[in-house]
Amino acid sequence: MALRINDTIPDLTVNTDQGELSLHDWIGDSWAILFSHPKDFTPVCTTEFGAVAQLSDEWEKRGTKVMGISVDSAEEHKKWKNDIESVANAKAGFPIIADEDLKVSKAFDMLPAEAYLPDGRTPNDSATVRAVFIIGPDKQLKLSMVYPMNVGRNFAEVLRALDGLQTANGKGVATPANWNVGDDVIIPTSVSDADAKSKFGDYKTVLPYLRTAQLPD
Secondary structure: OOOOOOOEOOOOEEEEOOEEEEHHHHHOOOEEEEEEEOOOOOHHHHHHHHHHHHOHHHHHHOOEEEEEEEOOOHHHHHHHHHHHHHHHOOOOOOOEEEOOOOHHHHHOOOOOOOOOOOOOOOHHHHOOOOEEEEEOOOOEEEEEEEOOOOOOOOHHHHHHHHHHHHHHHHHOOEOOOOOOOOOOEEEOOOOOHHHHHHHHOOOEEEEOOEEEEOOOO
């Protein structure tokens, strides 16, 4: 069954390079990002894990935990981190799930229920395991992105999307296309003009159903 926006993620107990963890306990009261990969020691994935490592301060600023997923063993993950840290020149301090039994990949609908890892497998055997999941403190899926193997993920966009989610959820607003922190937000249509004036002060009516404003300090 597909995992959809606002579904509660399964509370799986997972093996990682940092030991056994419960997903719900690990998330706690934080935001969380799970980013998944089809195999260790692959070129695009190594640069992506490096990008995540380089952004450690940005995740912390946003109260967000990050966890990788790859369908190799925890011991392989520990060895791979040496390469990741060498490429990134940054510490990869986040855990990586060892999803050898594909439990996480199937629960998050990245692979079909009948999928298995054949002997001598290549990344093509688990190519669909290239996704990003942003999860709220309520353990609900807020956003997902899926990438092919030959296009590296844009983690600046992951950060932007996280900022948008935290702003929209925390301030009761929506964000327009290409929004960044500090830009005008969209006032929901469920908010009356009078309430919009009270909450936001001056606002701009672009269309009867599109009103924008700066967030109050």
